[in-house]
Amino acid sequence: MRLEGRVAIVTGAAQGIGRAIANKLHEEGASIAAVDLNGEGAGKVASELDGLAIHADISSEGDANRMARETLDRYGKIDVLVNAAAIVPFVSWDEVNFAYWRKIISVDLDGAYLVSRAVERPMRGAGYGRIVQIASNAFLAGTPNMGPYLAAKGGVVGLTRALATELGKYGITANAVAPGITRTEGVLGTPHAEAFDFVQSLQAIPRHALPEDIAPVVAFLASEESGWITGQVVVADAGHVRD
Numbered sequence: 001m002r003l004e005g006r007v008a009i010v011t012g013a014a015q016g017i018g019r020a021i022a023n024k025l026h027e028e029g030a031s032i033a034a035v036d037l038n039g040e041g042a043g044k045v046a047s048e049l050d051g052l053a054i055h056a057d058i059s060s061e062g063d064a065n066r067m068a069r070e071t072l073d074r075y076g077k078i079d080v081l082v083n084a085a086a087i088v089p090f091v092s093w094d095e096v097n098f099a100y101w102r103k104i105i106s107v108d109l110d111g112a113y114l115v116s117r118a119v120e121r122p123m124r125g126a127g128y129g130r131i132v133q134i135a136s137n138a139f140l141a142g143t144p145n146m147g148p149y150l151a152a153k154g155g156v157v158g159l160t161r162a163l164a165t166e167l168g169k170y171g172i173t174a175n176a177v178a179p180g181i182t183r184t185e186g187v188l189g190t191p192h193a194e195a196f197d198f199v200q201s202l203q204a205i206p207r208h209a210l211p212e213d214i215a216p217v218v219a220f221l222a223s224e225e226s227g228w229i230t231g232q233v234v235v236a237d238a239g240h241v242r243d
């Protein structure tokens with residue numbers, strides 16, 4: 001098991017890709033802090049994995065810091081942060097106003113900064129850390145009806161590169177995984193669900209993506225053996241977008 005003895009925080013762990021990642025990291029031996037705005041969902045996942053549930057909003061600095069504190073109180077260290085929490089919107093460009101723009105950016109980009117900030121001090125102290133952001137291939141493809149999301153995910157890629165540069169000397173790596181459209185509760189509840197068959201026709205591997213297709217890529221980047229990879233974006237989308 002690649003993560004035996006490791007402690008991993010997974011945000012957005014109540015459902016979808018975050019939940020599959022929490023399951024996979026646990027299967028690889030990690031103790032899990034399952035973080036979500038949906039406290040009940042986080043609680044369910046945490047109880048299945050014998051982990052810690054943290055009801056938190058990643059766009060709140062206070063909640064992000066509490067997330068790190070509660071994990072340290074329970075487990076004494078933080079080896080891994082996977083930030084999968086995000087709002088995945090479907091909104092036409094003409095409907096985007098500044099309030100909506102700020103709402104998406106505050107969770108999808110500010111949240112990525114806040115949770116990374118919250119874990120980097122204890123990681124520095126330990127001289128070890130793995131930060132994995134969940135970006136999106138939509139940022140590369142310029143997918144329609146996702147304006148603020150594309151901007152946020154592009155920002156997450158920039159943040160990942162900055163974190164890699166700033167934190168490498170402390171033994172901390174930072175990478176991003178960019179999934180393609182994946183069958184999650186969030187996406188299946190929006191008109192994006194109608195795009196699966198068309199996107200499949202553009203993929204090299206012709207089937208719909210499941211959260212379990214993404215989780216092993218994250219598990220590798222969360223492991224010690226990925227230590228010579230940092231500041232990178234790994235696209236996991238069955239060959240849809242080839243950067």
Ligand SMILES: NC(=O)c1ccc[n+]([C@@H]2O[C@H](COP(=O)([O-])OP(=O)(O)OC[C@H]3O[C@@H](n4cnc5c(N)ncnc54)[C@H](O)[C@@H]3O)[C@@H](O)[C@H]2O)c1
Pocket residue numbers: 011012013014015016017018035036037038041056057058059083084085086087088107111134135136137138178179180181182183184185186187
């Ligand atoms: N599903 C896809 O097609 C797809 C494709 C590319 C990238 N992604 C990315 O993968 C990640 C997971 O997506 P998903 O499809 O599983 O989403 P989802 O909507 O199914 O789940 C997202 C989870 O994040 C939580 N969350 C939302 N805002 C939060 C906040 N402010 N604080 C804490 N938790 C919050 C939600 O409660 C939910 O449990 C996201 O970063 C998303 O951008 C998804």
